[in-house]
Amino acid sequence: MKKIRICPDFPGRPTITKLVILMKLTFAIILIGCLHVSANVRSQSKVSLNMQSADIKRVLIAIEKKTSFRFLYNSSLLTEQPKVTITANNEDVLSVVNRLLANTLIAYEVLNNNLVVLKKEDVIINQVAVKGRITNAAGEPLAAVSVRVKGSNAGTSTDAEGRYSIEVPNDAVLVISSVSYLTQEISVNGRAEINIILETNNAQLEQVVVIGYGTAQKRDITGSIAKVSGREVADKPNTNPLSSLQGKVSGVSIINTGLPGQEPDIRIRGTVSRSQTKPLYVVDGLFNDNINFLNPADIESIEILKDPSSLAIFGVRGANGVIIVTTKKGRTGQLTVNLNASIGIKKITDEVKMADAVQFKTLFDEQRQNEGQPPFAYYDKFTGNSNWVDLIAKKNAIVSNNNVSVSAGTEKNKFYMGVGYIKEQGLIKHEDLDKILLSINDELRVSKAIKLSFNLNGYRATPPAANDFVQAINATPIVEPFNKERGIYNRLPDQIGGPQVPNPVMLVEEKKNTDLQREYRVIGSVSGEVNFLRDFNFKSTFYLDLGFNDQRRYTPRIRVWSADLDTADWQNGYQNTQVFQKENTYSKFQQEYLLTWKKKFGDHNLTALGGFTTYFNSYTETNGRVTQFANGTPIPRDKRFWYVDNFFGDPGTRVSGVSTGGDLFGNDKPLQWEQATVSYLFRALYNYQGKYMLNASFRRDGSSEISPENRYQNFIALGAAWEMTRENFMERQTIFDYLKVKASYGVLGNQYTEIHYPYYPQLVSGSSAVFGNNVVAAYTPSYIADQNLKWEQVRSAEAGVEFAILKNRLRVEAVYYHKKTTDLLTNYPGLSGQKPGITNAGEIENKGVEASATWTDKLPNGIGYSISGNITSFKNKVLSIYQPGFEIISGASRVTAGMPIGYFYGYVVEGVYQSYADKISSPRAGFFGEYGPGDLKFKDVAGPKDANGKPTGPDGVVDDNDRTMIGNPTPDFIYGFALSADYKGFDIGIDFQGVYGNEVFRSWGNGNTFAVFNYREDRMGRWHGAGTSNWEPQVNDLRGINKQNSSYMIEDGSYLRIRNVSIGYNVPIKKEGFTRFAKSLRVFLNAQNLVTFKDNSGFSPEFGGNAIEFGVDRGSYPLPAIYSFGFNVTF
Template sequence: MKRLIFSLLTLLGCAAAVAQTTVSGVVTGGAEPLIGVSVQVPGTGSGTITDLDGRYEITVPAGRDTLSFSYIGFTPRLVAIQGRSTIDVNLSEASEVLQQVVVIGYGIQQKDDLTGAVSVVESDQLTDIPTQSLGQSLQGKVSGLQIIPGSGAPGADAIFRIRGIGTLNDANPLFVVDGMILNDISFLNPQDVQSVSVLKDASATAIYGARGANGVIIISTKQGGGEGTINISAYTGTQEVVRTIDVLNATEYATLINEADVNEGRQPRFPNPEQYGEGTDWQDVIFQQAPIYNAQLSFMGGGDRSTFNLSANYYRQEGIIRGSAYDRFTTRLNNSRQVTDWLNVAGNLSLGYNTSDNISTGNILLTALRADPITVPRDENGNFGDASAIGNTGNPLASIFYSNNESQAYRAVGNAYADVSFLENFTFRTNFGLDFNYDRNRDFVPAFRVSASQQNEESDISVFNAYRRNWLWENTLSYANDFGVHHLDGVVGLTYQDNFGEFISGSRERLVGSDPSFYYLNSGDVTTASNSGGVSGGDWGLVSYLGRLNYVYDGRYLVTVSGRVDGSSRFGANNQYGFFPSVGLGWNVSQEEFWNADGLISRLKLRASWGQTGNDRIGDYQYVPRVANGLGAVFGRDPILLPGASLTSLANPDLAWEETTQTDIGVEVGFFNNQLLFEADLYRKVTSGILFQAPIPNYIGANPAVRNVAEVLNRGLDISGTWRAGSDAFRYSLGANASFVHNEVLQLDGNTENFFGGGLGVGGQLGTNSRVGFAAGSFYGYELDGVFQSEEELNQFAQLGNQRVGDLRFRDQNGDGVITAAEDRVVLGSAIPDMILGVNGSVAYSGLELTFDLTGQFGNEVINAKQMARFGAYNYEARFLDRFTEPGSSLTDPRITIAGQNFETLSSRYVEDGSYVRLRNVTLGYRFASDLTDRLRMQSLRVYVSGTNLVTWQEYTGYNPEIYNGSVFDNGIDRGTIYPIARTLTAGLDITF
């Protein structure tokens, strides 16, 4: 009997097994696969999750015909099986904002629980634009974040500004990559990035204390997990200059130079200008179409207790200016291991190596604009043309040919940490990170002669080597718990960071040969040797104590309190420590019982915050006096030079932190079941005690000490909105963000009314002025009042110097009949835009997807300084054809001269509108269906074509209105030295196995 019963049970079990079915498919959210989606058979214990490509496979017991799909931030779905073995599902993002997890300082929070102003950009929004720079990938995607392409040179990084410029010093934000605190992210490969959190207000940034005043950008790189996958992605393309500047051809040039000669009392030098025809456009000579390549290989996987992600990337970009190029190789390894139930260890390591072929961009680019178009690049014998004979410039092609300047950079950035969980709700983390840089540069110039002004009599070589190491050790204790409707979490910590770097350089002349095998110092004449060395990259340390507490009541009422104490070696004993607190409040109105979630407004959240942060980027040891060694003097009766030293900068033992106080009021609104999301923040940010080397009387005999001398206001409005709609077959989205900012100097040192800066290269003339009531670094000069049309007007209006008919006329602001620098110069504009705009969208039908990005800025001006400072018969830009030749011929453009007052004085004539709108990127891609990829043994296959910087609508007559020169006193001045940006067309593919 027992044997019979056992046999029957076995048969029933086999029948049940036969009745089971296996279902597989892909779960997506929009056009992207979703990782970790819970797939369940309702009413049973059967379940699984999707892998890194959104794929799942599940066994369905007999009698069950339904699958449930759920994922944080997406609307759950029940799907009938109906005999199918393959079921692909697309989940709606209608409620994504409610439970989206956001990485913040020393922790994570759900988006709905945040009291601070934080914007998040995910990886799929970063990889459309073919660039090695994460910054340029972010341009136009975050409200309140301005991205400036500081240069179009190969390998150049972008400049970040969050909510304006609140300091006269370094205004860059702080970067945190996988927990490692850094000052730059130039090493980072955008394809390794999982998400970017931009922290904008004090509630979000106060946890970073003395370094949070300029905002914080937290970057999380891709970790492992799920079934093992291999991803291959690559693209290739071509680049060209976006626009060229219209300059005179040879006939026009000869005509205007003749006219300038006559105007200045000389005989015209070109008897027959027409004989020269079009001549040489030197921009065509130096610019080229340049290739770009990128290839990425990554392995990712893991199980319940360990994960890994290994990637390798090669990127090459040749420059659109001949002779420039950039190669970069990076590799990254991220892994984690759950050693026990209470111990988790993990590490992140990035290794990078890059080389750059450099040229003297400023010299070559400006020379190409100014070189006369009559001279040929090379003559019939192959010799370089002498551009100094007519226009007093060099030959830019020769400058490229004789340039042998190569840079190499090695960088390792990584961290390792251990998490210890205890007493259910506590986690202790110890994290150690290291950032190590090693840079080399070798510059060889052979002996050559193109002309008397463009030659190198003896070959020479210069070598530069530098290293920098920066280590960070952080220890934090976290707590999180729920008590009914109460949620409480917090973190306290103690951190240490130390930075040091050093450089050494040397040079020699008269090398024994010009082959690269001789590019070493010992190949040169020992009698010409020189060397130097010193600190590179800073010598500073920081110790910090931090804490934050978050409280949420019933998902409705939110409170965040945080603070940090920082002690820095950059400040003396009198003010070595600073305390930076913040408080944030939030109210999820739509969580209240009275709220009708089915109405027009499906979600409403109100936020408010206040806090103080700091900025310590002033250089090292500014609180002690500076002394210069290597000086000498002759004392006594015997003429013997004795070694000595001299005080060069005064000390300031009371040096204190810059302190930024910021208030933020925000609102988050969802319409139509959160298909339309809107967010706005109104803020006021005042930075007081700004550190600056304010001028002192010359009779002191030393440079001034750095002091707390200024106060600057930034107030503004950040808004963003996103609309998403569609079905599985057809989806579309449209997003836009705008940032409005008002910058104003509120206070300066009592002894100084103006801080001048921005050299224009003309007799020491400075182009910017920071003064109370105006934006920091405002343009400052004379207001154009027309052109002197006659001798009568010369007698009627005030003059600046010895002016003649046809010269520019400047407005006499105080009406005293005299034009003076002290009384008649005014603010002419600012490089800080009033508004920054970003628009992005996508349309997807089946496997086909089109995405686009627009960026723009409005309300800023540019000084077109490359048209000024003329010291020879340089070529002119085409605008000079509209010159004054006789009374009434021009009311805005002066007579033609070689140099003189019309070119040497900053006026509104040289200040142009810097507003623009740019079609930043358009990408058309196609993701092949699973029936094809399955046959090819692939998980996914996507091909695409992409265009970047396709069209720019701008009024500015230069290459690019986004001008960054490294300082608030220098921004917006176009001296013709910044490498232009490129228009790029690429084609690529992504394959996952």
């Protein structure tokens, strides 16, 4: 008897063992860390003392020094108390306090964070009426200022004259707060009148932002850095946190796909390269290509770096912008547990409108008549009316996000751990994403000078198989999905004029659980830093990123019923079972050695940074497939057998390779590469009196991707800013509360190419050579290598202004930016039999303006509100590429000098020929074969090019020379605006987001053979006689002119979307009831992608892609509306 191997060997299998060992070590570290911090927290509730004849105050101070407890009391309460003698050996703190106060008339109350309040027993609290006036520094009255009694719900607000009155306990503390002003706490101490002057709140300016390899105050930076709090992504129903930023940040274009777990397409200030658009992600210092391994609930903040002065420090990785993500860390205090959970449903809101059965028959009959064919003779066998999109779509797809985190710490050790589980169902049935995420960090303060840190992130995911709605859009509606009489699925008509797409319902149901995918990833870092010589800090960090992915896909045999052939047969492409298996592993290692010097010389402030870093990245992929013999035993629908080297039964019926030659398995192309970078960096941040700021940065990168002659390259940047409102001559002006002008210039880099080590081409077989009389096999280079290849450079500049007016209620930032890419990495034509090579030949220009504004205020009735908005313009142009006349073509998209990158290229439609007279009087279009009334009429744009290569005017003929730009996928501008309000614990917010001035290319329902696929519903408005339509052509598959790329396929890509609506309530915490165990509790409702106002006919108006082909609507996947409910509670 042969044994079935459940997990046979396969290349890459040892990596699993390594990962299992790593996961075990990780678990051990987690356990030790938890026990360590738990022990610390518990130890804070125990104390040992031996004090003789001591004041009670001294005993309390001793307890504070040895534990996390803090005591609040009036000094007069303890002055007349007798001295005490007290000893304790690892005794509970509150037990010691009970003995300490046993013979006094002092009582106590324990509040949050181990704060103990001492007070007299049975004190009768006297009430006092307090009144006063609240003004600003100029003596002007402030209305709608909140006056609240600390620790209670009692409160009031000021009137138009800034006056208030309130009755409070004699020893109360008043909390005075107002938008744009610093909050103050004032003790009443029996006073009947208290007048208060509020100071302007410049917290936003003093905000600390994360920059490359460090932090800085926002007011001290000279560039454009946007900061988004983790709170803004934590309660949104997005499995990828970056999706929540759409429309929130100026200069950042974000396109979401709707696919479960898929990362969005992000472009910062336009497209600067033809090879790469993705920004660099830096997570707690580690360079990365995505942040799929992060749980939104574990994010502390997100910074988006856009300007050259902040990007040049990233050298060859900074050209497309940088997104820095900082995860949550432990904080000093007692153990805190946070639970954050949400659940929601996803729905399709914008459907693609296709013909139903009646409309299909009308159009198809007319088409056959136009083509001179007889009527379709099989309608009696196809009586269905199937909306295939509805049949495969999940009506209420679930998305849930559940997270729990633990935080604790002392002055010496801070610990944080978060665990999350995400489940997201797709819009197509049986699409399920499951993801488990882990985040751990521990910070150990060895001494005042030495600190050690440990970070670990990991996840395990089972992503769904790649499905889309294209088959459902294309399928003819006249077929019922399932043949109940025969117990098999129906095939779409064979006699309709060509091969049909497979039955969409059959594909979804039969392929259920046949594509098994698993992803594992572990990301960690260990760092140590030491402060020395008072002003210096040295930090060394080691990072690692290990990943393993494996996929096993089973293709079943599917038998279907062909009604028009009156027979059952195997579905095309599903005649024989097959197994595909793929495994890939990758590892990334990064090291940093950073020295920082901070010094203040009188009015001069200087922070200098120098460092050395290395980065190594390797990738290995192995895959293969196996197919049953032509008439052999099918591979079972049992995942135990879904391996390429598995076999079963008799050797004569075992599984064979892709061919029928009897091979055990056939390998697809394996892939393996390594990449390394070595870098030296320097940065200086200087300011004088907080008025004049200068920033300078330098980085020298060396990469293994580039030939030794050009391996190293330098990147520099300079930035300057002037905070004018700190000048003496601005003291008397009353317009600006804050005013800063800024400018920066820098050189950035991009090393990405489609080919690794492009200066060293691979050898390919298939050629031959002659030696004497012998002809032998030979290997030749796959392309001609350019030994002078170097990195792309992006010369970037910006100039802008930041200001605040109207008592800081209105804040505005506006920037003009200009980016010019030189030494563009681009393909050039290869010789016969060779693929294109890569060389530096081209320039791209991006420029535009971005602006953002926020108004924040509070109404007299206590309602706080905020209005914010941002807008960014884009102007993209390819200045040159390779040589005159050279173009890069990808479908309907082109890259041509003098045009926007990825513009749509084709014929301009002027209308539809209405008659033969119309045809004769129009420019001749015989280039496309037969055409006439009912066909699209193209514009005669230009004739042949002259001797200088420039197009001439119209020549009376429509041919290749008349193709031109018919659309631009890059918008004129993007925008977003938001409204929010809060009142007595309630808050509400609504976000809008939009795009204007771009076009999308509709690739579905155009040139596809009408005899094979369904029709768009608007084809009912087709031309079917003179005057019936001047846009929709006749239904006639024989007319090739209607299938050409033209403006007929172009649609308006502009849209406005209600991106997010949220309502929340912060539940009051009371000493009694269900909230008594919690520190805070918030509940919220959220609706995302509620309504989209658009003009295109597809599921969505936004479509990502690569650098040169984007904005193409393939009808693949909708962007769903998501309705969710959740809560966030802290214990």
